[in-house]
Amino acid sequence: MCCSGVYMEQDIIISIKNLSKAYKLYNSPKDRLKEALFPFLKPRHTDYYALNNVSLNIKKGETIGIIGKNGSGKSTLLKIITGVLTPTSGEVKVNGKIAALLELGAGFNPEMTGIENVYMNGIIMGYTEEEMDKRIDKIIEFADIGEYVYQPVKMYSSGMFARLAFAVAINVEPDILIVDEALSVGDMRFQIKCMDHMKKMMDSGTTVLFVTHDINAVRRFCSRAVWINEGSFTKEGDVNMVADAYLDYLKLGEFAFEENVEQNEHTDSDKDLPAFVHSDTIADIVGFHIYNQHGSLTNDIMYDEPVTIEVIYDVFDENIESPVLGIALRSIDHDYICGINTLLDKVEIPWKYGRNRFHVKFIHGILATGGKYYFDAALFDKTATVSFPYKAMVSFVTVSSSYVGEGRYIIPHKWS
Ligand code: ADP
Ligand code: MG
Secondary structure, X not given: OOOOOOOOOOOEEEEEEEEEXXXXXXXXXXXXXXXXXXXXXXXXXXXEEEEEEEEEEEEOOOEEEEEOOOOOOXXXXXXXXXXXXXXXXXXXXXXXXXXXXXXXXXXXOOOOEHHHHHHHHHHHHOOOHHHHHHHHHHHHHHHOOHHHHHOEHHHOOHHHHHHHHHHHHHOOOOOEEEEEOOOOOOOHHHHHHHHHHHHHHHHOOOEEEEEOXXXXXXXXXXXXXXXXXXXXXXXXXXXXXXXXXXXXXXXXXXXXXXXXXXXXXXXXXXXXXXXXXXXXXXXXXXXXEEEOOOOOEOOEEEOOOOEEEEEEEEEOOOOOOOOEEEEEEEEOOOOEEEEEEOOOOOOOOOOOOEEEEEEEEEOOOOOEOOEEEEEEEEEEOOOOOOEEEEEEEEEEEEEEOOOOOOOOEOOOOOOO
């Protein structure tokens, strides 16, 4: 091994190490000027970290989705990888040719013609002029913008611009393709052509970094995802796991997410149940257990895994006629997914003074799409109207799902 630089494993095509990008923020243009004129006085800027110490290794052939809300640092990361921006600290090693579709305009010179820009891009990627001569016809044909290829790029509409950028990026056989929210440009037939081409590139082993707001497109195309929030990686790993967590965050926000969800995450076991203590009320729900198909207590289930719910309740007043037990499943943003009760199902529940237990089995699993959910549980009068106790959020559950459908719920189905 050589003595200089970072050792790169053979199958790692992009290695990002402790990367940060700080922008100087000034309160006013005057401050910026003062700082430039008097560099020895107290600095007038504050550092704003668009990227804050992120590290990531990307293997050859991986398709990585990068998600996060606006301003989280996605484009900054891609621009540093492509070399359009220099980092403040940290390093990026790239082991191959990159073609990038960055935010509109980046990487093109507005004064040069379309063709000149194509050559310039090719040469930046490491191709010779002769090598680009061989590709230029294919690129022009793919872009399909007519005589405009001979005009300066500043005269292009955003659609024409995107066509040319895409035509270059996917016709130069890059090792790495970087796409920053560029898929919604152009007309429908052009989009189909691009997707078709991108899919072929992915299948033939091109490494792809993909930024989009379309989380389901990330699920469709990527095996791995990174969620960036305020310049840091919040989660990284299996695409569905990261996408589920990000969507939960969008639904509820960070604060509520941590406060409410993680605290309730612990799994009750019988030994954590309170002792039975008489009360003058009618009844109380004291436990709510979720068992997987192996009989283990859990708060993490697969969407299609059979689960059994146990509700443990103390009865203080035996003289209640035909009491009803109900449970509800709600999404983290409080959408009512499913409510069932023993009145609707015409089932009687045990009602003896002291501790009682009753179970319901979700035979086919809860069939909800991935993400966090919670249960409410309640005991009611015989009309299921008056609740003795109504316990909201008695238990949280994280549902994992392969990418088998979108929305809230997977309806059991068969195509023909
Ligand atoms: P994303 O692509 O995730 O929407 P960006 O990477 O474009 O986010 O931006 C990350 C943050 O850096 C944003 O808060 C943005 O305002 C800031 N930023 C980007 N470019 C500059 C710049 N030239 N000067 C100061 N701040 C910038
Ligand atoms: Mg961006």
